[in-house]
Amino acid sequence: xxxxxxxPFPLLTTKRLLLRPLTIADAGEVYVHRSDERxxxxxxxxxxxxxxxxxxFIEKISKxxxxxxxxxxxxxxxxxxxxxxxxxxWNINKAEEEAETGYxxxxxxxxxxxxxxxxxxxxxxxxxxxxxxxxxADVHPQNIRxxxxxxxxxxxxxxxxxxxVIYALEQQWRKSQQEVP
Numbered sequence: 001x002x003x004x005x006x007x008p009f010p011l012l013t014t015k016r017l018l019l020r021p022l023t024i025a026d027a028g029e030v031y032v033h034r035s036d037e038r039x040x041x042x043x044x045x046x047x048x049x050x051x052x053x054x055x056x057f058i059e060k061i062s063k064x065x066x067x068x069x070x071x072x073x074x075x076x077x078x079x080x081x082x083x084x085x086x087x088x089x090w091n092i093n094k095a096e097e098e099a100e101t102g103y104x105x106x107x108x109x110x111x112x113x114x115x116x117x118x119x120x121x122x123x124x125x126x127x128x129x130x131x132x133x134x135x136x137a138d139v140h141p142q143n144i145r146x147x148x149x150x151x152x153x154x155x156x157x158x159x160x161x162x163x164x165v166i167y168a169l170e171q172q173w174r175k176s177q178q179e180v181p
Contacts, residue, residue: 001131002092002094002097002130002131002132003129003130003131004068004069004092004094004130005068006065006066006068006071007066007068009021009065010071010125010129012073012121012122012125013078013121014117014118014120014121015117016077016078016114016117017075017076017077017078017114017117017118017121018075018076018078019073019074019075019076019087019118019121019122020073020074020076021062021065021072021073021074022058022061022062022072022073022074022083022086023058023074024055024058026058026074026083027051027054027055027058028051028054029074029082029083029084029106030048030054030057030058030083031048031050031051031053031054032106033083033085033086033104033106034046034047034048034053034054034057035047035048035049036106036107038107039104039105039106039107040104041143042139042140042142042143042146043104043140044140044164064090069090069092070088070089070090070091070092070099071088071089071090072086072087072088072090073086073087073088073118073122074086075087075105075114075118077109077114084105084106084108084109084114085103085104085105085106085109085114085115085118086103086104087101087102087103087115087118087119087122088101088102088103089101089122089125089126089130089132089135090102091136096133096134097131097132097133097134098132098133098134098135098136099126099130099132099134099135099136100135100136100137100138101119101122101123101126101135101136101137102137102138103115103118103119103146105118110145111145115149116149116152116153119149119153120153123135123153123169127171132171133170133171134168134169134170134171135155135168135169136158136166136167136168136169137150137155137166137167137168137169138164138165138166139164139165139166139167140163140164140165141160141163141164141165147165147167150167150169151167153169154169155167155168155169156168156169
């Protein structure tokens, strides 16, 4: 049975990162991440036009977390408090015990293995704490870095729709990969 209770907020840590809740103090970084074309090149979502749009987004995310509809983490490089990216579990389907993950990372921090750390922590949280059976990712087929990240983490291509490719990771695949010496 899925566990959907995000109170208290699940802080996740890795060797170099803290995955924490978004706050209004992140509005400047959220604005950058939701308006910078380099970050949004392969993402189909509304662009922020102002800091007020970023604040509205933070409030929307906070309400969804409070309602246990999704979970969204700001990615912070320890010990620096600034948000360098975000990662989430959303589109939760309780009946199918599956959800989708999505992530962005500021270009200054890409290529350093940071999203690998964040995704690994979120996958573990999704399978072990939420009891998901499957985690999906909707990726633009030209987003080579994201595709490589998913494949490196055991996701398999499942289908294509609306110009995006859907990858899936099943908990049983993850377990079998971790058991291989």
